[in-house]
Amino acid sequence: MTAGGSGDAKASGEDLLIARLFEPIATHPGALGLKDDAALLSVPPGHELVLTKDALVAGVHFFADDPPEAIARKAMRVNLSDLAAKGAEPLGVLLAFAIPPEMDAAALTAFARGIGADASLYGAPLLGGDTVRTPGPFIVSITAFGVVPAGQMVRRATAKPDQAIVVSGTIGDAALGLALRLDPSRAGFAGLGEKAASFLKERYLLPRPRLALARALRGRASGAMDVSDGLVGDLTKMLAASGVAGEIEVDRVPLSPAARAAIKAEPALIETALTGGDDYEILAVMPDEELDAFTTFATAAGIGVSVIGRTQAGQGLTVRASNGAAMTFARGSFSHF
Amino acid sequence: MTAGGSGDAKASGEDLLIARLFEPIATHPGALGLKDDAALLSVPPGHELVLTKDALVAGVHFFADDPPEAIARKAMRVNLSDLAAKGAEPLGVLLAFAIPPEMDAAALTAFARGIGADASLYGAPLLGGDTVRTPGPFIVSITAFGVVPAGQMVRRATAKPDQAIVVSGTIGDAALGLALRLDPSRAGFAGLGEKAASFLKERYLLPRPRLALARALRGRASGAMDVSDGLVGDLTKMLAASGVAGEIEVDRVPLSPAARAAIKAEPALIETALTGGDDYEILAVMPDEELDAFTTFATAAGIGVSVIGRTQAGQGLTVRASNGAAMTFARGSFSHF
Incomplete structure (x- = not known):
């Protein structure tokens, strides 16, 4: 148990590594270079924001020994899939992940590479997030933001008969x-x-x-x-x-x-x-x-x-x-x- | 290790409990009763969205034996604090949490009560989220959404001299x-x-x-x-x-x-x-x-x-x-x- 601040994965070289790994993915101007407390997002006039948040746990949603790059991409994709089903175009993502003791710099680097690859592939830049340490399994939580013309989000509860x-x-x-x-x-x-x-x-x-x-x-x-x-x-x-x-x-x-x-x-x-x-x-x-x-x-x-x-x-x-x-x-x- | 679906804390009575606990907190129409894949948010014309996401881990950011209601409120508040510092008024939150094996219905109920109390107190209704199981510690990840008049988010990197x-x-x-x-x-x-x-x-x-x-x-x-x-x-x-x-x-x-x-x-x-x-x-x-x-x-x-x-x-x-x-x-x- 440590104070709030030092519980975050931020003291020392790991902090610098994470900054170096993730800042290049934060290409959206609203990410503010990942250097602020929050990100900023404009929604085009006449549009609404679609929000989704799915978390994945090692040993539950993926195998702990899956390649970190693939884990990153799966976490991105299960969230982007929700946007797709709602008829939304991606705007960006927020990323939080909990780093277990055994995760090393190579794994972090591969994980960041996976986030970056899909952020680029799907036009969903990293807007911000949080990194914490955990004595438990690796956990990734992504919040994805998409946009639809107002009133046009495709809902789940509105399916009609005879279709x-x-x-x-x-x-x-x-x-x-x-x-x-x-x-x-x-x-x-x-x-x-x-x-x-x-x-x-x-x-x-x-x-x-x-x-x-x-x-x-x-x-x-x-x-x-x-x-x-x-x-x-x-x-x-x-x-x-x-x-x-x-x-x-x-x-x-x-x-x-x-x-x-x-x-x-x-x-x-x-x-x-x-x-x-x-x-x-x-x-x-x-x-x-x-x-x-x-x-x-x-x-x-x-x-x-x-x-x-x-x-x-x-x-x-x-x-x-x-x-x-x-x-x-x-x-x-x-x-x- | 189970399939993605069953890894979520959703089979059985716990699913129903979680639905019953959290749906009343999801008072925002855009939450869609927590029954869709995503939530919907309108940003008032001339405004921008401020986004922040902080995760808290038991044994790191709080004591594992802290009251679940207090853990919930701390998770809400550290995120809402970021919005406050940016000059933003809260619109709502997305909540993901990872439930460890030892967390029982009483603890879940108290946790939900804490989320609901602060959602109501600070005008930050629950918009959606995800619940997963973990063999590790209890982890809470909240994404908070706020709104500012366009161009008026208070930034960290713009402090001026002689002030x-x-x-x-x-x-x-x-x-x-x-x-x-x-x-x-x-x-x-x-x-x-x-x-x-x-x-x-x-x-x-x-x-x-x-x-x-x-x-x-x-x-x-x-x-x-x-x-x-x-x-x-x-x-x-x-x-x-x-x-x-x-x-x-x-x-x-x-x-x-x-x-x-x-x-x-x-x-x-x-x-x-x-x-x-x-x-x-x-x-x-x-x-x-x-x-x-x-x-x-x-x-x-x-x-x-x-x-x-x-x-x-x-x-x-x-x-x-x-x-x-x-x-x-x-x-x-x-x-x-």
């Missing part, structure tokens, strides 16, 4: 990648080639926030969210929040070739794919007449989109198996607060 | 309160009455963000920051960032009766008071002609302000003891990134 349920990319890769890391010897993974296995693991390690779809969602989707806690659980949540029912067909859920191969070898893995989470794909509900324009936009951005079912009046989600039977899942649904 | 150096409240109470908790038997504390001892400990536990001074700082102070890492270190940082020199007199630094008694009994504690941190008072530089108006405003808000020295051309901070000698301090200066 298409759409998902971007492919579903289940990350959950399968995690399962593969935990037990590569299980039936679904034993026969996978090296390339397919790497693909699944990479999808767990490095989500791809679908920011390119943000603009296409605005004014088009009646409701949207990103798939972080599993397709089935997240869709259940969106339908419940919106007061509508929905039905999806498992056969229409987009699967990557690697996921398809794993599930073929071990059919029970379909449940992992549908409920496992960490997809960070966009799940949206939109009228049929918007589908063509949305698909065209997505395709131009190099992102596949698939209609997997429809909403309807009522409540609850029905997931239809190939044989038309309603599926049930052991894993419950989860909710962010 | 007064002003500080609010009293300095050193929190650092002495911490020292007292760590060793109540030392010379400075052994003879303190119960009331004085409680006062110092309370000042460590519950900072008082000087939001009432925010408006008075704007357009008046050439530079300001809050004192979180010790008066001497923080003033050194502000002067260096601003490219000016400064001199303060120890005899003019405002001390509470309790701090004065402790220092009288153990003179070395003056260094603790001046360098220890956790004051969360406002440190500002302003022209002499603004002092009357600032003092009048502060007095009306029930906050004392003291002129402790002056800035001048040059660089470096001189701290004058009662006998006129320049003091030096063992404890270095610290910097937030």
